[in-house]
Amino acid sequence: MEKNKLNYITYLVIFCVILSFVGCFFLGTYFGEKETVTKTEEKNPDEEIFKSAKIEEYSIYTLTALYNFTQSSQRDFNEYLTNLSNSQKLYVAGLVNYLDEDNKYNNKSFDTLKENLISVFGSDLGVQPEDYYMMPTDEEPLFKYNKDTNEYVYNENTIGTDVLTDFQNAYVYNFKLASEEKIDDNYVITYYGLFAFQNEIGPTSATNLTNISRLLNYDSDYDGLSDKEYFENAFKNNKDDFFKLIYTYKLVDNKLILVDFKQA
16 A cells, blocks of 8 residues: 555656646747747848848949049039039949950940949939040040940940049948948948059059058968958958948838948
């Protein structure tokens, strides 16, 4: 009898332990799910919107216009873009794609060029289907506009060149994301970066004009570092050696449109 009673108590204890374990398991699962839901709810609702800016996909032509704006006397970004010469607008749109050596003189659709501008600025900037001149003083255009095909055709009477159309030969170089914040109705994205100066007969140099200078994509192992490693080391030493490049956007049709840019 005593033995049966002992067995009963033993089974009861084991059952209680199992029951407690199962209870704890379901409670843990419940609160875990609740915590996950809470974390999801706390996720920044504008995170996907910020991604639509696609700054990392900006062409060198867009970045060239941004650099030249920082060096100009104008302070109104939209006015600056609107007042660019027609050839400058065509350049920013990507007409002279000198990064693609095999195709840089191929025909380009005017509609495609307009869409390139609209995708970034939300406007075609009033660009017109006119011949493209490298410099305002040139007698012959580098590209002639063919109104029958709505395309730009390379002018065989000119010598191919990479010279920009009276832009300074430089662009902004985005290195590392600094911050993303919504201020009133604006979406503001800040990057740490440098200025990149292009050399027509040599490599491009990214610099802060003082103590940072790097030849980009240069085939050399003189310091044993890649470009990324060099900039990472410089950033660790003093991130304030990098410029702060501030992009300001408005949300239009669920897409961010660049409305202002400045160097802090």
